Amino acid sequence: MNETLVTLVGNAATAVEFRETATGGMARFRFAVTPRRWDREKQLWADGRTSFYTVWSWRTLAANLAGSVSVGEPLVVHGRLKVREEEQAGQRRTFVDVEAVAVGHDLSRGTAAFRRVVRAEPILTERPKRVTGGDVQESPKQREHDNAMAAVS
Structure with missing residues (x-):
């Protein structure tokens, strides 16, 4: 089975939505990734165009996300990349999702206290x-x- 695994570094753009399902918990949130590049002419860092992803998680990871992540927090998301197309209002739109395998706070930008469940x-x-x-x-x-x-x- 060929899957595309990605690791994204960015920020939680929305609150985590959590729901109980027949197979366990499900959570999703929007994730913003903004590349930064060094501008040699201006001698400073410049932000690139922000990409948004919908991050999905299931069972224990979903419950832990709901209790751990707030809007704006820096995160590292690792998971399976899924690209889907839908028709909305007569137009084809492309959505990029990540089915998370692991999510953690980006410790290069702050500290965290881990509590084992x-x-x-x-x-x-x-x-x-x-x-x-x-x-x-x-x-x-x-x-x-x-x-x-x-x-x-």
Whole structure:
């Protein structure tokens, strides 16, 4: 299977729209990429023409994007390039989409704090308790999970 993978560096141009679907979450947002070139005559950087892409993501990446990305933030987007044509108002239009594999903040332009998302296991989300001698205690599995989370934080 031949796919065109791209890596784009730019800014979130719109808020992330998130929806639950039958197969999991789906998110999309518009992404602006503006090339910068050194103008030798003027001895300064000049912006080129901005290109806009629609970035699509699914499942966990979609949920994490919705909770992590705001308009204007600098990002690096890596994914599959998709070009589609549609007819709107009697005219053919071309749209360029990226089905994201990975998205992250561009750390050359700022800092970020990463928080790992732990997959929910029923035994961990129910917080099972056991009663011994009238005292309520966490189960050994829950205590193990809490200790592991404290070590990661």
